[in-house]
Amino acid sequence: GDQVEQSPSALSLHEGTGSALRCNFTTTMRAVQWFQQNSRGSLINLFYLASGTKENGRLKSTFNSKESYSTLHIRDAQLEDSGTYFCAAANNNAPRFGAGTKLSVKP
Template identity: 65%
Template sequence: MQRGLGALLGLLWVQLCWVRGQQVEQSPSALRLQEGASSTLRCNSSTTIYRVQWSRQKPDGGLINLFYLASGTKQEGRLNATVDAKERYSTLHISSSQQEDSGTYLCAAGHSAPRGPAACPQTTAAPAATVSASGRTCMAVSD
């Protein structure tokens, strides 16, 4: 119960700290790969990026956090994420795709916090209304 409440409060905090006016766009919006193929997803921001989080939502609805990075490159197995703060983009490269890579990929970009009474860092997540909406990529891997 406590764990679920903590997660709910965390989501609520993110919602309260949502910033309007900054845009995050992700491409491509949909992708179908043959097993073993590689692809790169790109997340562009309208303002300088100070941190990026890449996540994958599995077909059953479960969310997996893949990377959280402020600069440079991180690699985990077949996944590689980069962020270029000055150029305002991040990439997620998936090499040798497998069926378990299928899902919806999401990126969220963090921006510098404003000076003043605001207590929340500014985080702009890409909208998640439809599969083709910017900020998410629906990827299917078939054999």
């Protein structure tokens, strides 16, 4: 079955607001990675975590391996944050991807 369950599938935010994306894992994962896929289709690395929390600007990500989930928090959303966000998680094999969250940021 699916190992990576990502939610929500779609999210609409107004500029300046924030929200959280989540990935739940059905098996124990060693690490998680978050990507943004932009309008050209490029997958941009956001975070790679083996544990704990990382922050970069308006983005923050947490990985709780014990409880099998990871979150990506976006604050003060900007128009350029629009795109599809993916998490990918790995145990001892190649990383598997969630289905993605399509984020639309509106003025």
